[in-house]
Amino acid sequence: MSLLDIDERILDVAALADIVKCPLVDGKEFPQVDIALVEGSVTSDEHWHEIQDIRAKSKVLIAFGDCAVTANVTGMRNYFSKDEVFNRSYRDAQSNDGQGQPPDHFTLLKLHDKVVPLHEVVPIDFYIPGCPPEADTIFYVLAEFLNGRIPNLEQERKLKYG
């Protein structure tokens, strides 16, 4: 949602592109697109299938934000085993009543043992790191792609982590 940080410039983007799918324009199927901005890391079977699908249907796939690019805070559970994490959250945390059990139901997504950034699952065409990414950088990258140019964060000194 940091896309909305570009404020009224979203109108400039809208003049050049149709926003066909986002958390606000929800549809069932992911459509064929020119550019996809994907936030978040891959933590489960559901994410894994989703990113494969988006990759297949996007000409340019942009890893958007530190979680997508590095796993960021979502990757901090990787220092422990999945069981340790589950037991800590559902059973052993001080706030629990001692009766808790890790949930296990076939309708729930299955967490992977390790959280990974997007590029460890599918090829990524462009990276915009940052937590959140800078509004100016987001606008610059979109404007470049939409005008048929390849952006360069290195030359523009627009990189930011955290």
Add this chain to the structure above:
Amino acid sequence: MPKISVKIDDKDLEVEVGTTVLDVCRANDIDIPTMCHLKGLVDVGACRLCLVEVEGTSKLLPSCTTKVQANQVIHTQTDKLKKYRRMITELFFAERNHVCSVCIANGNCELQDLGYKVGMENVRFPYLFQNCEVDSSHSKFVMDHNRCIMCTRCVRVCSDVEGAHNWGIMNRGYQVRIIADFNVPWGDSTTCTYCGKCVDVCPTGALWNKDATQGSMQKYPQAVSDLVEKREMKS
């Protein structure tokens, strides 16, 4: 001091015998990234970021520990060097856990600045996600091994400038760790004088003041460089 001629990146320079390649470059506006080097501390060539190409030698040489020799021709900005500098930077990020968004040094970190300088938009090596310790046993400071890049500035400032010899190094490879005394919690160290010099020279969010909060830690490595210079002037 006698002078010799060297050529660095097509600049013909007259320099004093005994000067390191890095010092010559810094004095002539030639930008070489460094991490373990800090003016005032003994150079150890730990990080390998400052590698340069010297004609006639097939090995890449660390400029911080290599002294210029007469008529050397040195290159500091070749594609090969840029490629290695970016790889080394990525390995720093992949080896331990750099979660900038929740780090004490976010926005004031030499490792972040290095990433920006070498144009690191992502890390192509798989992250190790090691479970690293955070030692908060000291009453004034914290050592977070997640953020340590083993530059050893802390070890050198503590032994050579403060004279306390608290910090040492244990293990090898990815398990290498900075240790207090003979591997005790920092708070139990019998040698630490609480001077804070190691915190000031640490380039990352590994060493910090206990009263700092996310993104608020400012480091002053220059303070140690200045201190050493003043002492040298006196003696």
